[in-house]
Amino acid sequence: MPQPKPPLLKLPPELLLEVARYIPTDAIISLKLTHRTLNTAFPSLPLLLQKQPLSECSRFAIERLLCPPDPDTKRCFVCRKRYPAYMFSSTKSPVCAPPSHRSTPSTEIVDLPSFFCAWHVGRLVRIVRTESGGRNEWVSDVKRMCVHLGCIQGWEKCGCGCECESCGVVVVRTYTRYLNNERECKGFTFWRKVGGGAREGIEGSRGELRVREECVDGVRSTLDFPVRYERTVKIVESKPLRDNTRSVDAVSIGWWLFSSVCGLVAIMLAEIRSLWKLAREIPI
Ligand SMILES: [Zn+2]
Ligand SMILES: [Zn+2]
Ligand SMILES: [Zn+2]
Ligand SMILES: [Zn+2]
Known part of the structure; x- marks a missing residue:
């Protein structure tokens, strides 16, 4: 029609x-x-x-x-550099574990917005200190990100100071670690547990998102946390950029x-x- x-x-x-x-x-x-x-x-x-x-x-x-058009490279909207297309996958990020042999190679560990290179995964993550005995967990929700500098609205004041009409905002999935002690979260790696009783509908086929943390408590050790998906008010997204x-x-x-x-x-x-x-x- x-x-x-x-x-x-x-x-x-x-x-x-x-x-x-x-x-x-x-x-x-x-x-x-x-x-x-x-x-x-x-x-x-x-x-x-x-x-x-x-x-x-x-x-x-x-x-x-x-x-x-160049199918092999993309230009990142944050650092404005051109990289091979595979660098726009979270699996290339130093804070994401490479996908396990049981998942397909294209499985994303965390969700990146289009044209956002793997070097900036850290921008989607924040650590919030809580009082002793307080909240101690990983949660994920969606937020708006300024396309100019890649800052998350509501987390920090956007420092770009630009009021241009070219940049705008995109909706991104973010990850917050509420931390109530000094021992945990000295370093972290996101990974996906495939086949391990995935809870979220959209996460089902990709496996459950978890975070492996380095801890220092006299000796070095690791801890493994699930990421809880927080219910968020629906943010209406403009049509996403899909391809280069x-x-x-x-x-x-x-x-x-x-x-x-x-x-x-x-x-x-x-x-x-x-x-x-x-x-x-x-x-x-
Ligand atoms: Zn970049
Ligand atoms: Zn701007
Ligand atoms: Zn900005
Ligand atoms: Zn701008």
């Missing part, structure tokens, strides 16, 4: 040009890459660059959108911007409509 035409594509070119005045250059390029009609309606890249000076973030976003090919990248970023632009257009149309009504009410 043919998909209905999105409302944005039905707008006359003059109105699209008007919309373009309110959104940043990288958003326009992203929209241009989503559809032929938008590509012709919006101004060309050289014209856009003449009008708006680029921030570092929008320069990075444009570079990523226009870079030729230009089209998918552009389309998914486009989708994200698309919804914001559609909101903007709706506001503008409402404005125009109310002005029109007002104009008709004024006696000539």
